[in-house]
Amino acid sequence: MKEHAQKAAEFIRNESRTDWHDEALWFVRSKRDKASHSIGEWEQLRELASQVKDNVLSNLDGYLEQFEANARRNGVQVHWAADAEEHNRIVYGILEKHQARNLVKSKSMLTEECHLNEYLIKRGIEVVDTDLGERIIQLKEEPPSHIVMPAIHLKKEEVGELFHEKLHTEKGASDPKYLTEAARQHLRQKFLAAGAAITGVNFAIAETGGVVVCTNEGNADMGVHLAPVQIHCMGIEKILPKAEHLGIFTRLLARSATGQPITIYTSHYHRPKAGGEMHIVIVDNGRTAQLGRAAFRNSLKCIRCGACMNTCPIYRRSGGHSYGYTIPGPIGSILTPGIDLKKYSGLPFASTLCGSCSDVCPVKIDIHEQLYRWRQIIAEEGHLPTDKRQSMKWAGRVLSKPAWYNVIGKLTRWAMMRLPRPFLYNRLNEWGKDRELPEPPKESFGEWYRKREKS
Amino acid sequence: MKVGLFIPCYIDQFYPQVGIATLELLEKLGCQVVYPTGQTCCGQPMANSGCERDAVAAYHHFVQLFHAFDHVVTPSGSCAYHVRNHYDIVEQTEEVKKIRDNVLDLSEFLLDILKVESLDSRFPYKVGLHQSCHGLRGLRLGQGSERALEKSSKLDTLLRMVDGIELVEPSRPDECCGFGGTFAINEPAISVKMGKDRIADHENKGVEVVTAGDMSCLMHLEGIIRRQKKKIKVKHIAEILNGTQP
Numbered sequence A: 001m002k003e004h005a006q007k008a009a010e011f012i013r014n015e016s017r018t019d020w021h022d023e024a025l026w027f028v029r030s031k032r033d034k035a036s037h038s039i040g041e042w043e044q045l046r047e048l049a050s051q052v053k054d055n056v057l058s059n060l061d062g063y064l065e066q067f068e069a070n071a072r073r074n075g076v077q078v079h080w081a082a083d084a085e086e087h088n089r090i091v092y093g094i095l096e097k098h099q100a101r102n103l104v105k106s107k108s109m110l111t112e113e114c115h116l117n118e119y120l121i122k123r124g125i126e127v128v129d130t131d132l133g134e135r136i137i138q139l140k141e142e143p144p145s146h147i148v149m150p151a152i153h154l155k156k157e158e159v160g161e162l163f164h165e166k167l168h169t170e171k172g173a174s175d176p177k178y179l180t181e182a183a184r185q186h187l188r189q190k191f192l193a194a195g196a197a198i199t200g201v202n203f204a205i206a207e208t209g210g211v212v213v214c215t216n217e218g219n220a221d222m223g224v225h226l227a228p229v230q231i232h233c234m235g236i237e238k239i240l241p242k243a244e245h246l247g248i249f250t251r252l253l254a255r256s257a258t259g260q261p262i263t264i265y266t267s268h269y270h271r272p273k274a275g276g277e278m279h280i281v282i283v284d285n286g287r288t289a290q291l292g293r294a295a296f297r298n299s300l301k302c303i304r305c306g307a308c309m310n311t312c313p314i315y316r317r318s319g320g321h322s323y324g325y326t327i328p329g330p331i332g333s334i335l336t337p338g339i340d341l342k343k344y345s346g347l348p349f350a351s352t353l354c355g356s357c358s359d360v361c362p363v364k365i366d367i368h369e370q371l372y373r374w375r376q377i378i379a380e381e382g383h384l385p386t387d388k389r390q391s392m393k394w395a396g397r398v399l400s401k402p403a404w405y406n407v408i409g410k411l412t413r414w415a416m417m418r419l420p421r422p423f424l425y426n427r428l429n430e431w432g433k434d435r436e437l438p439e440p441p442k443e444s445f446g447e448w449y450r451k452r453e454k455s
Numbered sequence B: 001m002k003v004g005l006f007i008p009c010y011i012d013q014f015y016p017q018v019g020i021a022t023l024e025l026l027e028k029l030g031c032q033v034v035y036p037t038g039q040t041c042c043g044q045p046m047a048n049s050g051c052e053r054d055a056v057a058a059y060h061h062f063v064q065l066f067h068a069f070d071h072v073v074t075p076s077g078s079c080a081y082h083v084r085n086h087y088d089i090v091e092q093t094e095e096v097k098k099i100r101d102n103v104l105d106l107s108e109f110l111l112d113i114l115k116v117e118s119l120d121s122r123f124p125y126k127v128g129l130h131q132s133c134h135g136l137r138g139l140r141l142g143q144g145s146e147r148a149l150e151k152s153s154k155l156d157t158l159l160r161m162v163d164g165i166e167l168v169e170p171s172r173p174d175e176c177c178g179f180g181g182t183f184a185i186n187e188p189a190i191s192v193k194m195g196k197d198r199i200a201d202h203e204n205k206g207v208e209v210v211t212a213g214d215m216s217c218l219m220h221l222e223g224i225i226r227r228q229k230k231k232i233k234v235k236h237i238a239e240i241l242n243g244t245q246p
Ligand code: SF4
Pocket: A256, A301, A302, A303, A304, A305, A306, A307, A308, A309, A331, A357, A360, A361, A362, A363, A364, A365, A367
């Protein structure tokens, strides 16, 4: 329960680094503001996207079947995976069949979610994440800290050091251009040697059976075009009914994610290339369970833009790793309780309910409302610490009985006025560690008012 | 017009001057204000901690005290937001429905109901407005910086009616202060860091007094300001609109 608080406190101990992290993400949020506010119909686009997704979620079964049929007609092999384990098994099976020992990957949070890399590496497959940020954290053996900028927690000097160690770049070099070029050269060999390429999927179009991947580095294309086998892994919620809906989402996605009008590449894959094979793996992994929870189903509208992370004042000051899940930040905090309520019971409390996330969200997910709702469920299922649970029971009693409330209020103020400082400020007082308590007035408003009424 | 005044628990106990300023201001503007005695709390502290069931008794108590008024006014966007949005777990009787419609933050009451256009108050200081989140994004007392809509703010509109005031906007116009109710004690490190950052933003703009529509945000900021012995002050917007000097 206290895990996020502890990790956040550790993160903040290095205050200048916290400030740097906060500023870096605030910069992205500001770019997003500029890009989105510069088109007049932004709020209508959000509403439209939200409605399209409502339709998708209400008719998901039908759209998925339509998608599958159309993809098969295009010569694509479609697989269904109930959970992460099955997804990994399917991918491994495809690789086995083709004796592919080297795999390149691009743009897939889903494979992160399924821990595909570990699964394959254990079975002797070389897995290379080809997007720069992903490659950095893969070399560093760390999980991503952000869904769009997975290495945002690292400074360029640290990347320089890492590359010096792993890719033998010059010691002390930290020029991003130089480092990017080094990564590119190193990845080129990997691309050429790859027996298969995996990409994630931003959108899957039911009407055409095609999938769409939005990238800035072009690695999805590079992998898919060079390797004989291409595999696209998608969650069931990635469906859009028609190709004509795509424009709404590509406009929203890039602006929300990085403040760009559009991602550099918007790649459409419809059928295998001549002599090649194309597979699509459709994954549930807890999504239908979430779909069945009325208050939380619209969390499945998420297009993984990351904007809610960039705007979250807590994420910016605690870093993605403090959440302990592949998808951190506000959206992670409403997805995780559905996966393991007990384990992630602290995350819905890692928020002030300020609501900024819901207002940046391009598909209008009511994130902060869902955080509030998860809190209720966590308490009801008994995952609050006992002292907290008890104190709330008492607070509830006192605050519904005016006589008790008045007496306790008076006593509290009296104690705050009279008690020596160590009684008030000690390790039990979390408020008072770095803050003063309010200066207690002699009389409450209620007392003042009663006097005024008498005179 | 019969106006019921709701003074949230922490204002009642720790910041009576904010309640007094609210009452005086409303009376100056010609309202007949009743403060029903026996009031306690809207129930938000329990509910935001996940224990809304424990808040139900407080909800009923609140409804029983206030349902007869045409308007219930409170100097707290956060409490008004809570009643309007989260009193959905009790039976929606006529009384409950009525109160959920009629609870207003002070700024809403002044601008939307009383249609105030000028105020008789003076506050010759450099003031920075802290946009409390529940008022801003919950009650939509203005447009948050996230949405691509025309900028507006009820609090700002009201402050501009005060004579001598110099309003300064912080570089991040509506970032959360980090209070968040029990968040402040569940995650003290991050809560305080957020507060420090807000204060620094206002200080960098030369602000002398930070104001807000919610005293809870200011209680948190003031706690940090006093611990760090800073010069900057806090004042609830009701005090400034009523002309209370720092
Ligand atoms: S919840 Fe909304 S803002 Fe957050 S990543 Fe998903 S789409 Fe983007």
